[in-house]
Each structure stands twice: as structure tokens, then as C-alpha cells.
Amino acid sequence: MPSLIRRLRSELFATPGDAVISIALLTILAAAAAGFLHWALRQAEWAVVQVNSTLFAVGRYPIEQQWRLWLLTALLAAAAGATWGMLRAHPRRDRTGRLWPRNDRLAVAVLIAVALWVPFALGLTPAIQLRWWLLTALLVVIRWLAGRFGAGLPPALKRLLPIVWPVLYLVGMVLIGGGLGLARVAPAEWGGLLLTLLASSFAILLCLPIGVLLALGRRSDLPLLRWGSVLYIEFIRGAPLITLLFLGQNILGFLLPGGLAPDRVWRAAWVLTFFAAAYLAEAVRSGLAAVPRGQLEAARSLGLSSAQALRLVVLPQALRVALPAMVGQFISLLQDTTLLSLIGLLDLLGVARTVMANPAFLGRNAEVYLTLAILFWCCCAALGLGSRALERRLDPHAVPSRV
Amino acid sequence: MSHPTSETMIEARGVEKWYPNGFHALRGADLTVRRGEVVVIMGPSGSGKSTFIRTFNALEDFQKGSITVDGIALSNDLRNIDAIRREVGMVFQQFNLFPHLSVLDNLTLAPVLVRKRPKAEVAEQARALLHRVGIAEQADKFPGQLSGGQQQRVAIARALCMEPRILLFDEPTSALDPEMVREVLEVMQNLAADDITMVVVTHEVKFARHVAHRVVLMADGEVVEEAAPETFFTNPAHERTRRFLDQIL
Numbered sequence A: 001m002p003s004l005i006r007r008l009r010s011e012l013f014a015t016p017g018d019a020v021i022s023i024a025l026l027t028i029l030a031a032a033a034a035g036f037l038h039w040a041l042r043q044a045e046w047a048v049v050q051v052n053s054t055l056f057a058v059g060r061y062p063i064e065q066q067w068r069l070w071l072l073t074a075l076l077a078a079a080a081g082a083t084w085g086m087l088r089a090h091p092r093r094d095r096t097g098r099l100w101p102r103n104d105r106l107a108v109a110v111l112i113a114v115a116l117w118v119p120f121a122l123g124l125t126p127a128i129q130l131r132w133w134l135l136t137a138l139l140v141v142i143r144w145l146a147g148r149f150g151a152g153l154p155p156a157l158k159r160l161l162p163i164v165w166p167v168l169y170l171v172g173m174v175l176i177g178g179g180l181g182l183a184r185v186a187p188a189e190w191g192g193l194l195l196t197l198l199a200s201s202f203a204i205l206l207c208l209p210i211g212v213l214l215a216l217g218r219r220s221d222l223p224l225l226r227w228g229s230v231l232y233i234e235f236i237r238g239a240p241l242i243t244l245l246f247l248g249q250n251i252l253g254f255l256l257p258g259g260l261a262p263d264r265v266w267r268a269a270w271v272l273t274f275f276a277a278a279y280l281a282e283a284v285r286s287g288l289a290a291v292p293r294g295q296l297e298a299a300r301s302l303g304l305s306s307a308q309a310l311r312l313v314v315l316p317q318a319l320r321v322a323l324p325a326m327v328g329q330f331i332s333l334l335q336d337t338t339l340l341s342l343i344g345l346l347d348l349l350g351v352a353r354t355v356m357a358n359p360a361f362l363g364r365n366a367e368v369y370l371t372l373a374i375l376f377w378c379c380c381a382a383l384g385l386g387s388r389a390l391e392r393r394l395d396p397h398a399v400p401s402r403v
Numbered sequence B: 001m002s003h004p005t006s007e008t009m010i011e012a013r014g015v016e017k018w019y020p021n022g023f024h025a026l027r028g029a030d031l032t033v034r035r036g037e038v039v040v041i042m043g044p045s046g047s048g049k050s051t052f053i054r055t056f057n058a059l060e061d062f063q064k065g066s067i068t069v070d071g072i073a074l075s076n077d078l079r080n081i082d083a084i085r086r087e088v089g090m091v092f093q094q095f096n097l098f099p100h101l102s103v104l105d106n107l108t109l110a111p112v113l114v115r116k117r118p119k120a121e122v123a124e125q126a127r128a129l130l131h132r133v134g135i136a137e138q139a140d141k142f143p144g145q146l147s148g149g150q151q152q153r154v155a156i157a158r159a160l161c162m163e164p165r166i167l168l169f170d171e172p173t174s175a176l177d178p179e180m181v182r183e184v185l186e187v188m189q190n191l192a193a194d195d196i197t198m199v200v201v202t203h204e205v206k207f208a209r210h211v212a213h214r215v216v217l218m219a220d221g222e223v224v225e226e227a228a229p230e231t232f233f234t235n236p237a238h239e240r241t242r243r244f245l246d247q248i249l
């Protein structure tokens, strides 16, 4: 403690001038915080969020089918816990890994605190509160189990782990949309955070391969491929997303006859995908440019075919370099999904707008927008944290972590 | 030191190369390398040494002349090129290790992928090779965590792991700090004792004197002088060689 005080003094109050500036800034900060707390605790009426929490979460998804979403959430929690634990059980070969580094203990503490407080603050029914607690417990317990026993699993089982996520994505699609014996829930009924996450994850997953192909096309020796890619990338990057979204709603309807035209939600998801792919291609291109020529030459001189050299030597390095830029694209993509509300879809912002239009909640815009901002911030922070962890794991020069 | 046989490994005849920008880099270069021979190529910077040896494994194309490697004529036929690259290993000035793969994976990648050998068997061989070049204990590290000399020794081991019949070296010690040059040259000298064929572009006179069977001088895209090391350094036939030796000795 005394060292903290000493550090504060040396950093904030080193000279009289510093002291004046520090005091002024601290005063402003304190006033702002006090004002905000006063508003949040006294003036704001959070009923608008409490009453509509289901609407924000899943839109108008039929109540009798919502068990499917709970099941999906449970599967996701289990998969996340398993992946997290397995990663800790298998540190990189050149590093000594800890099973519970300090950051992980912190993350679990935050997770538990959020799981305890948020459902309570939202005034959810005890049954639903209990579900959130169980989900959190599931994640933490599986994280512990996978970390503790993951290293000893048979190799055949370990090899299956990476395909858990793609499989889970497909299972999720079925659980959400129906089919295979489950009642169909039309995309028009998906909404809120569910729709936002679905549209953005769909676009993120699919824009990656398309973007890589475009980036390669742009560097290709074949003029037709090169010019095609350039034309596409520059056209998409030159047009505002909202016009493309409207265009997509109209054009895809004309292009494909009757029943074949994808549903409005899917049309929008595809437009997001193709939009993001153009930007991603530029990020990947800069990554490709950062890989020295010698890498390809070394791979080729070892007898690798150009496809093998690309897949195993050039692309892994290019994508690692491009990772921060790509994640930046993903984050803006996530935020761009709010434009879906302008073409009449009930994503998070769309739901928020219908809630605010309800006379019962007149004038409660600030509460709603703040909730939205926090939700988006959480999603983007998760993306950012995940990407930084990935960067550290992939960085061949990084020093072994100490914690 | 092993003795070269009479069997021809590389035969380059009248090789001419223009770079896409029109620069005439090789102007009828000739060279014959026999099996088991160690040939050192010297010459001023920009004389086309790198360009020349890079044509031997088709990293550079050429417009006129002919090159035959281990009995396979280098043509634009892609199958030929793949076949030749499997037999010819290359060690670069800048090491060109794959930074995203561990040292061991750098070695095993190509044999598993190209030669379709079982991973466990290749890994065992790779560890033996790392032991041979004196860095057995670094197998699980990443290239970025090694010194330059260690990296170049990994690069040599990586090339050897493909069991090539010919090894090309393009200034393997030029990017190294002086104190690391020796460890790499020692490994190369060691290799020369085997019956592998080596073509080495280098400025290391001591290596050329003691390890090479033949030393070659290139100037302006041509092979100017070809002689046994003793003759090359003490009594060269060409004025151009004498001038070059004056500069480096």
C-alpha cells in the first residue's frame, strides 16, 4: 500500500504544476462519476430493461421453443469450458504452462460475479436465475475437469476437439431454426442479441475464406482473376453498407426465382458476409505482403507444391500478421449489424427501437441505449481478449508467460 | 575427404538469363559438377552467383542453354521441377526457417508431406540430424529463439532431412556474426566428408582452400576460371581472377 501511495505521488503530484492539473482532472472525473451514479441509481428507471429482458435476448422467439436456446447455451458453455481447460492442459511445447494462471482466476471470478449479480439485478424469476447459475457452474466445472485431466485423454479423442466448434455451429443452426424433427422457427422470429450474434458470427466465419481467396486473387498472376478481385474489393469498399443492404434485399429477390430467394434475414447475413470479405481481403493482403519471399522459396526448394507452401508456410504467417486488423474488421462488423434494424429486422437495435416506441416506456431511451452499449462492449471486449490470447499463443517470439 | 566420382551430377551449358526488367544476369555460364564433389563459387557481388545456383533447383528460370541435374533435364515441365527439387536441397543466406513452426517441425514438414514418410520415423531422423549439427537440445524451440549460427545449422539439418543428393549453399555465413561463422563452416566441412554433392557460394577463403575440390570464379554472368583450390589461389590462369583475389586476400 505505501508503495502505491508513493507511486501516485510521484506520478500525479511530482511538481506543483502537475499537482494542479491532477487535482483539476480528478475533480472533473469525480463530478462526472457522481453525476452518472446519481442518474443510474436515482433517476433512471430500469424497468424498461427488466421487463423486456427476454425481448432483448432473443426477440420474438416462441416461448415454448426457448428451451432449445437454453440447451444451445449449455452446449456452448460446455464447449467453451472444455476448450479453455484443454488449452491450459496443453501449453506450447516451448513454454511451461500453469493450469490456473492469474488471469484465468480473475476471469472466473468476474464470470461468477456477473452470473450472480446480473440475473438478480434484472429481476429475473428464481427459476431462470438458477439456470444462469447452473450454466456458469457448468462452464467452470468443465474448465476445471479439462484442465485437470485433459492432458491424459487418449490422442484420438483430442484430435476430435477442434471440430467440436464447427459441429456445434451446425447443431446450433438446427436448434435455432428447426429441422431434423424440431419445429421450424422462421428467421423472422429471431431477434435481439440472438439475431445480432447469429448474423455477425455467420458473416465472420464465411468472410474469412472468401476474404483469403480475394486477397490471393488480387496477387494472382492471372489477369482475369486479379482484375476481378480488384474490381470486387474496390466496388464493395466504395459503397456504404446500408445501400448494399437495401440493394441485397431487392436484388437477391429479383435474381432468384420465388422460393429460392433466401429469407430476408439470410439475405442480410449474406450481404454482411460479402461486405466484410472485401475489407478482410485487404487485411489479409497486407499480411501476405509481410511474409518475406524467402519463405516461399525455402518451402518450394524443399519440394512443397505451391498449394502446400501457401497453406502451410505462407498463409499461417500472413494470417498471424493480419490478425489484429482482421479482428478490428470483425469488431466493426459486429457493430455494423445494427444497420439491420434499418431494413426492418429486429436485431438488438431493432428490438430497442420497438421497445422505445412503446408508450409505456416513453422517455426511457437513455436506459435502453446504455444497455445496448454495454452489451456491444461486452461482445467486442470478448473478441478483443480472444484475439490477443490467440496472438500470444501464435507469436513465436513471445517470451514465456510468467503468471 | 571423399573423392568425387566421374558421374556427372549437374551439367550447365551456355546458360543465359534475362530478368523480367531486361537485365542480362547470366551470359552463357558453364559448369559441370560431379557426384560427391564440393565446388565453391566465388566472385564479386552482382556477378550472378546466386542467380546461377538458383537455376539448379528451378527457383529461377533461364532463357537459353541447358541444365541437367542428376540426369533430369530442367525444362518447364512442372513434374521435372518437382522431381529435381526433391533431390536438391538449398541453404540460404537469410536461413529462411519457418518462424511459426518449432525447430523439429521445420525439419519434418517436407519429408512427411512430400516424401509421404511416417511422422514418427522422420522425427527420429530429425533429432539425429539436430544432434549431428550440434543443437539436439533446441528441437522444441522456435527459430526466433535461436542465435543466427544455430538457425543456419537448423536450416542445414532441414535440407538434409529430405535426403537430397545435392546441397546448394548461397552465402550461408554472410549474414552471421563473425563468432558464429566457424560453427556453421564446421558443420559444412563435416558434410563434405560424406558423398553428398555440394555447390557453395561463399567468400570464406579458408573453407574454399581446405574443403573444396574445385573453385570457380564468376564475373559478369560467366564462369571465368575453374581450378583446383591450390592453383586457384596461388596461380590462377586469368587476370580477372588475380584482380578478384587481390581484393579479398
Ligand SMILES: Nc1ncnc2c1ncn2[C@@H]1O[C@H](COP(=O)(O)OP(=O)(O)O)[C@@H](O)[C@H]1O
Residues within 6 Å of the ligand: B019, B020, B021, B023, B025, B043, B044, B045, B046, B047, B048, B049, B050, B051, B052
Ligand atoms: N529479381 C531481379 N530483377 C532484376 N535484376 C536482378 C534480380 N535479382 C538480381 N538481379 C541482378 O542480377 C545481377 C546478379 O545478381 P545475383 O545473382 O544476386 O549476384 P550475386 O549473388 O553474385 O551477388 C545483379 O546485378 C542484380 O542486381
Ligand SMILES: [Mg+2]
Residues within 6 Å of the ligand: B049, B050, B051, B170, B171
Ligand atoms: Mg548472392
